[in-house]
Structure formats: structure tokens, C-alpha cells
Amino acid sequence: MNSRPPKNVNVNDLPRRILFGAAYYAEYQPYERLTTDLDLMAEAGFSVIRVGESVWSTWEPEDGRFELDWLQPVLDEAHARDISVIIGTPTYAVPPWLRRKYPETAAHRATGQPAPYGGRQDADFSHPAFRYLAERVIRKIVPRYADHPAVIGWQVDNEPGIEILHNPAVFQGFVDHVRTMYGDVATLNDRWGLTYWSHRISEWSQLWTPDGNTTPSYDLAWRRYQADLTTDFIGWQAGIVRELAAPGQFVTTCIDLGRKALDEVALASPLDIAATNIYFPMQDGLRHPAPADPPAAGRPWWLPWSGAWALYLKSDLSYGIRREPFLVTETHAQSIGESHVNYPAYDGQWRQAVWAMVARGASAVEYWHWHTLHFGLETHWGGVLGHSLQPGRCYEELSRTGAELRQAGETLAGLEPDADVAILYSLESKWALEFQPPIAAGTSGDPDRSAYDLVVATLYQGLFDAGLQAAVLSPRQLGTDAAALAARWPVLVVPALYVASDELLELLEQYARHGGHLLLTFRSGYADEEARPRPRVMPGVLREAVGAHYLEYTNLAEPVRVTGPGGDFDGRATAWADALVPDTAKPLATYDHPHLGRWPAAVTNEHGSGRVTYLGTLPDADLARQLARWVAKTTLPDDPWRARPASVTVTGARAADGRRLRFVSNWSWETAPVRLPVSAMDLLSGEALEAGSEFSLGAWDVRVLVERDTGITGNRQEERR
Known part of the structure; x- marks a missing residue:
């Protein structure tokens, strides 16, 4: 076994540039096109791909029989084009043989009700049998590819915390947890107010399952316990991967913010860097100011808000997980969600969204995914390439954005977003x-x-x-x-x-x-x-x-x-x-x-x-x-950057070299004039702009400026440091 001592990777050890790329599944393509795909990525300025996390049945087609070599050509081709790779452990989507041979590992969504097979995240990840099988496949995959020069990091599992587990052993674990916390039933009765509706218990075996619970204190304890289970699972996986990974490779997971059994801050503690999904409405769903009553038809049901502000909120929540730069392991290229929700971006919006996420601390932006799938539940979740697999409007704009990120280079590494x-x-x-x-x-x-x-x-x-x-x-x-x-x-x-x-x-x-x-x-x-x-x-x-x-x-x-x-x-x-x-x-x-x-x-x-x-x-x-x-x-102190047209936003960040960057974006169809309160240089064009001068932002446009007069910060927190 390839065993290495535990280690932590500092976020500053990541490549000194913004990683830009997509999830890539060569195994999902309808025909062999690996060379074509990787060439297109390289031409678009993609510098990273995420692979392997969805296909346990490919890694292990039968119980104990492993096929590990199929990913080698993908990594070799990526490395030949200077594209880095993040490999995911496949534990969030279990193969049919596992459910058939180990039915006790099925997640129970209610007491006595195992989840039917056919989706994902349908396993009780706390079950010893599942842990054994998960560790076995992890210990096969990681040593096989840990020393490949393309691999820069590992994603353990994917979008953890989706399910609240009601399995019998999970509930008994909760009872043990509560007993340890409160010590005796009298204390529990008092702290939870169980006198109400005759819910007092006289022994621990009388604590009822949560399905019919009406006691708020019980529910809060149950939610805390479920989040702890998720944190323990991800920390356990991270420990295994870190033992086997090569020095300098980071360990993360893909966090879908707001899941039911998830404490994002606790979950990220044993990881090297936080990584999140950032999805948001496009087209008129990115307007600023947002309309007072935006139409629900313009977004999937699971995106409750519209407006540019919602994109920034998700980015700020992501930075807040560890209070440091983060990875965007998933964002959308074209349509998102169900087959009836198709609202790909207006021209300029893909580029705007990337710069917005970077401005708020994203060290990587990856699309889910490179190619629109030709099968499965997410057949109509649009990739960078559509079902035709031919480059189109999305690819062209991302190519422009990739070139800009390359041009900006190390200036964007390790940005600290401003906060008033x-x-x-x-x-x-x-x-x-x-x-x-x-x-x-x-x-x-x-x-x-x-x-x-x-x-x-x-x-x-x-x-x-x-x-x-x-x-x-x-x-x-x-x-x-x-x-x-x-x-x-x-x-x-x-x-x-x-x-x-x-x-x-x-x-x-x-x-x-x-x-x-x-x-x-x-x-x-x-x-x-x-x-x-x-x-x-x-x-x-x-x-x-x-x-x-x-x-x-x-x-x-x-x-x-x-x-x-x-x-x-x-x-x-x-x-x-x-x-x-x-x-x-x-x-x-x-x-x-x-x-x-x-x-x-x-x-x-x-x-x-x-x-x-x-x-x-x-x-x-x-x-x-x-x-x-x-x-x-x-x-707060006056900030002259706040004087701007209604459709324009200005956000700031401090670069690692101390320079202040301003990201100026126009979230509308109308051209917007912007008057500079300080002297600045356009980071991408090199154009020098004097204080008091004016420039125009076109529809759905963004400019990245470097201030030349650092006397005005607009950020009182710096004045107090």
C-alpha cells in the first residue's frame, strides 16, 4: 500500500492562476473524441478538468473486481496540454451490485422506508458495510493515479448532505448521542420540555423516532446530529485520501450550499479548500436592479431568487465557509435543471458571471459540464458543448474569458474580497x-x-x-x-x-x-x-x-x-x-x-x-x-465608487501584491457611463484611465481595473486594522 503521512495543503500552494475548466466525462461521450475534446479545451484556455466522481460501477463493475486503467488516457491527454486534473471519489452514486448484495446500506428517507434504487445519494454512508466498500474502492483509485503529474487534487464524494438518514442504526446512534449529551432522562425531559403532550420519557428506549416528532428542541438536535454525520463522513474520506495522495495535492468536496444535512463550515474544516456549486438564473434573471416580482418561469424551481445580487450572495457564502479563496467546482454553461427550463445566457453574461465569482474570491471556475449528456436524468442540463458536440456561442465566449484569465495571470491569485x-x-x-x-x-x-x-x-x-x-x-x-x-x-x-x-x-x-x-x-x-x-x-x-x-x-x-x-x-x-x-x-x-x-x-x-x-x-x-x-x-466612510448608474455594480478586492482591483459590471441592455473617482489601469487592455475620466460599459459588459491611487479604499475594515 502506498502510505504517506497526513498533511495539509495551504490554499496558497494552489497554482498561481485562476483555474478555468469543466467536469469532463469521456466515458459518457457517444463516440470516441478525447483528442478533439481536449484540443478544444486547450484552445479555450481551459486549465483544469474534474473527472471520475460519478462512476463507481465503471471503477468496480462487480463486487471486488476493479478496472482502473480507463482514466489513464484522459489524464495523459490533459497533461500533454497543460490541463490539470481533479479526481473525484465515486461514493455518492452506488452501483447496482452494491444495493443487491448489501441492501442494508440503502438510505432510509423515513423510518422503515429504504430509498428505491435508481438515483444517487441513496446509501447510508454511516453504515459499516458501506464504509468498508467505499474505503476499498478509494484505496484502489487514489494510489493508481496519485503520482500522475496532471493530478493536482481530489474531490471526496459529491454534494454531501442531501438526505436526512432515518436508518435504525442512525437513530440508535442519535439516542446514544443524546444520552451522552444530557446524561439522564430527567435532564432531557426538562431541556426539551417533554411534559408537553405527555412526551416525558422514563428510559432512553422510549425516545421515539423523528418521523412524527412535534418538539422543536428534538428537531434541532436531530438536524445537528445529521450534519455531524455528514461532516464525519467527509472527514473520514479526506483522511484516507490524504494518506494516499501525493505531496501538494489538495483534498476538497463539492458543496451544494444549503443541503438538509449539511453544516458547510464544519464540513470544510478537515479539507484543504472549500469548493461549492454556484448556479443562478441567466438572461433577465441577471438584471440589476432585480425586478420587484421576477417571473418564476425564468429559473428552475430550486433557484428561489433572481438578480445579479443572488450570484454574489452565493459567492460570498462560499468565501465565508473558510474565510479564504474557494473553488467553484460547478456552475452552468447553458440550460440548467429540467428539460422545460432552457434559458442560456445573453451575450456577455457568461463572462460577467466568471468575473463576479473571481471578484468574490473564486480560485477556480469549472462548468458542469463539458458536453451535454445524451442519456440519464440530466440529459437536458446544458454543457459547454450542446448535443451536437460542436462549439457554439457558449464556447466562443468562454474562450474569450479563458484568454482574459490567462492574461491576468497571478494578479488574480489569492484575492481578498472587500467587505463594508x-x-x-x-x-x-x-x-x-x-x-x-x-x-x-x-x-x-x-x-x-x-x-x-x-x-x-x-x-x-x-x-x-x-x-x-x-x-x-x-x-x-x-x-x-x-x-x-x-x-x-x-x-x-x-x-x-x-x-x-x-x-x-x-x-x-x-x-x-x-x-x-x-x-x-x-x-x-x-x-x-x-x-x-x-x-x-x-x-x-x-x-x-x-x-x-x-x-x-x-x-x-x-x-x-x-x-x-x-x-x-x-x-x-x-x-x-x-x-x-x-x-x-x-x-x-x-x-x-x-x-x-x-x-x-x-x-x-x-x-x-x-x-x-x-x-x-x-x-x-x-x-x-x-x-x-x-x-x-x-x-461607514464615503466611497466615491458608489456614485454610478443604477445598472452598474462595482466590487473590490485586494490582490496578494497589495494592489486594489475594481470589477465594474453593467447588468442591463443599456450602455452605461462610468466616471472614475480615482486613476486606474485596465487590467486586460493596459489602458491608463485618469481620475474624473469617463468610459462606457456596453450591454452585459465588465471591466477589471487596477487602482493607481490607493488613498481611497472604500473599505473601513482596512482603516481599522
Whole structure:
């Protein structure tokens, strides 16, 4: 066995250029065309391919019989063209023989209900038999190709965390976990409130399966446990691969953000670099500003939002996983999703999207996939090449983009995206508000299980529309030093922090006391770590810092107009309203309503040397943008780059050599004039541009500029370092 000591690969050890390429499956092609495909990739400036992750039955056609040589020609041809390779372990899609001979490894989607064979991610990855078989195939594949000069990294599994496992052994493991955590049933009864509806247990064997559970604390514990299972599985695989891989090869997995049994930050901890999927609506789905009510027909059902801001949100979430550059292992070339959802990009949008992801910290952009498949569920998920396998409009634009990335070279390596504000993303609050949503979905009256992400997305869009750049942090990334937190992040946006410990809430209070501007929304501070509402006047621990309280709240059946003094606010409150009563806080905006008008929709309060602003409703896009502008005016330094046409966005990043880059993009059909506030050089053309000069951006166009006057940063966090 080829055994090497465990090692970690620093992100800075990656190739000092942006990797650009696609998933490539020669085994899926309808006829032999390896040389043609690799030649086309090289001509398009592709520098990386991802292979092998979907075909366990090709690696191991029968139990214990392995065929490992079929990938060799792909790697040899790639290496001959200076194209790097990431090899995936095939454990997310099991072969038929495995299900037939080891039926006990089938994932149960409900107690006693094994998933029928025929899809993917349908195995209980915690089962010892599955682990044995998975390790066996991994230990065959990795040594076979670890020393190939084309291989730069390994992807373990693919899109983990899709299923919540209800297998008997998984449930018994959960019982053991709960018993270890709480010690005795009396403590569990108390912490989960099991007196309600006669759910108290007298011995651990009485803990019921989760299928019919109605207890919020139970559900939160179950979700945490499922995410831990996924993290353990990926960490286990990463350890095996790292033992066998060659020095300098990284280990990652392809993260599909927001999966049910997934804690992205924890999952990425044992990896060398985070890698995510970034899919987004194209065509009019990339407009900026986004339309108030975009048509659902323009995007797959699993993409809930439209607008350029949604692309940036996914990128910022990806960078936030490890707070460092990340790989985009999947993004789309043409149509995505089902056969009836076909909206390939307008001219220029492929290029715009690449530069947007790079601007927010992507070290690689890979398409899923090179060629549109001729069979299988994803037959109509468009690749760089369509079913004809002939280069077309997509290939031509990606070729231009690949040439630009090559030209930019090392300038783009290791970019640190600018951030004017930070957003706290609480996975546990998300889980709790999925179980007991505070708002309804549209006009249906059904609970909106995506309520937490809706609040986050609404505030992010408001910041984006106001020209502000955001970093995304998890609670564990805040640290414990409130003064340092305030110095690093002058504004901290905290959406719907429903589940939080007293310690976390006290850190937020101290953050404001030490000079930070804390922006809270409704539902923040409401429940403890067990998802139990606190028996206090809300917002509980944060009441003094907020300078206001409330004793009641209401859902809003219809939007309500909200206005503020001086014309700063004129938008709509939707879905929810806290009945805020100011104590020391000043009203910031009020409801224009005969009943709600007695309470402010938002208040702000000076606290220590900082400020706390509390938003008691879910704002519409206008109100969210107005609030973000008010926060910027109140707290952040002026940024002359924010003065620009409505369809233009400007994001910044610091290069490894200290230079500041600006990515200027026009998300519309109309030509947009841009006036430069500082002197700059066009990174791609080399053109020198003087401060005060003007250039035009065409439809769906982007320019990458290098500032020559570093006196204006537009990023207060740097001034405080």
C-alpha cells in the first residue's frame, strides 16, 4: 500500500492562476473524441478538468473486481496540454451490485422506508458495510493515479448532505448521542420540555423516532446530529485520501450550499479548500436592479431568487465557509435543471458571471459540464458543448474569458474580497425556523420553510443594491473578543438570530458597546440553544442594547407602507411586524397604518461607543436598500465608487501584491457611463484611465481595473486594522 503521512495543503500552494475548466466525462461521450475534446479545451484556455466522481460501477463493475486503467488516457491527454486534473471519489452514486448484495446500506428517507434504487445519494454512508466498500474502492483509485503529474487534487464524494438518514442504526446512534449529551432522562425531559403532550420519557428506549416528532428542541438536535454525520463522513474520506495522495495535492468536496444535512463550515474544516456549486438564473434573471416580482418561469424551481445580487450572495457564502479563496467546482454553461427550463445566457453574461465569482474570491471556475449528456436524468442540463458536440456561442465566449484569465495571470491569485459589512449566518436559526416558520409562503397560507434564508437574502439584496459589499460569517467565526470584532467589522448585520446562547447575545451587545453598528431583525434573541423561547420581555438579553422592547407581534396579510423622517424611508413592510416600544431608542421608520402606526417599524439606539438598529419587519427591496444606505451614511466612510448608474455594480478586492482591483459590471441592455473617482489601469487592455475620466460599459459588459491611487479604499475594515 502506498502510505504517506497526513498533511495539509495551504490554499496558497494552489497554482498561481485562476483555474478555468469543466467536469469532463469521456466515458459518457457517444463516440470516441478525447483528442478533439481536449484540443478544444486547450484552445479555450481551459486549465483544469474534474473527472471520475460519478462512476463507481465503471471503477468496480462487480463486487471486488476493479478496472482502473480507463482514466489513464484522459489524464495523459490533459497533461500533454497543460490541463490539470481533479479526481473525484465515486461514493455518492452506488452501483447496482452494491444495493443487491448489501441492501442494508440503502438510505432510509423515513423510518422503515429504504430509498428505491435508481438515483444517487441513496446509501447510508454511516453504515459499516458501506464504509468498508467505499474505503476499498478509494484505496484502489487514489494510489493508481496519485503520482500522475496532471493530478493536482481530489474531490471526496459529491454534494454531501442531501438526505436526512432515518436508518435504525442512525437513530440508535442519535439516542446514544443524546444520552451522552444530557446524561439522564430527567435532564432531557426538562431541556426539551417533554411534559408537553405527555412526551416525558422514563428510559432512553422510549425516545421515539423523528418521523412524527412535534418538539422543536428534538428537531434541532436531530438536524445537528445529521450534519455531524455528514461532516464525519467527509472527514473520514479526506483522511484516507490524504494518506494516499501525493505531496501538494489538495483534498476538497463539492458543496451544494444549503443541503438538509449539511453544516458547510464544519464540513470544510478537515479539507484543504472549500469548493461549492454556484448556479443562478441567466438572461433577465441577471438584471440589476432585480425586478420587484421576477417571473418564476425564468429559473428552475430550486433557484428561489433572481438578480445579479443572488450570484454574489452565493459567492460570498462560499468565501465565508473558510474565510479564504474557494473553488467553484460547478456552475452552468447553458440550460440548467429540467428539460422545460432552457434559458442560456445573453451575450456577455457568461463572462460577467466568471468575473463576479473571481471578484468574490473564486480560485477556480469549472462548468458542469463539458458536453451535454445524451442519456440519464440530466440529459437536458446544458454543457459547454450542446448535443451536437460542436462549439457554439457558449464556447466562443468562454474562450474569450479563458484568454482574459490567462492574461491576468497571478494578479488574480489569492484575492481578498472587500467587505463594508459582515452578515451573521446562523445555521441553527435556519433549522429552527424551518421547523416553525414565522411567516407564510406567499398568499398560500402554507408555512414558509425558507423563511430564514428569505430574511438573509432580503437584507443582502438591500446591501448590494445600496452599493455595499458583504462578508458572511458563522457564529463560530466571530471569536470571543468583542473589541476586535468591532474593529474588524464596523457593521454587523444579524438576520433573524432565533437560536442563540446567552454568550453569543452578550458578545453582540459588547460588539456594539465597543463601537460596532449592530443591525438586528425580528426574531433575533428569541430562543435559547434548545429552540425554547426565552421567558423574558423581548428582545431579551439585547433589550437594553436595542433600547426598545415588544410584548406582541403580528403577521402582515398585506404589505404596509413604511415612511421615515427626511424622506430616507419610503417602502413596504411585509409578512411580519414586531410591536416595538422605544425605551431609549429613537424611531427610525413608522408604519402608515391605523393600527400599526402606534409602533415604529425600526428603531436605532446609541449603545456604548456604538449603535444598535433593530428592524421589526421583513422589508421589501426598496426599504431594505434604504436601510442599507442609512447604515452606510451613519457608520461607514464615503466611497466615491458608489456614485454610478443604477445598472452598474462595482466590487473590490485586494490582490496578494497589495494592489486594489475594481470589477465594474453593467447588468442591463443599456450602455452605461462610468466616471472614475480615482486613476486606474485596465487590467486586460493596459489602458491608463485618469481620475474624473469617463468610459462606457456596453450591454452585459465588465471591466477589471487596477487602482493607481490607493488613498481611497472604500473599505473601513482596512482603516481599522
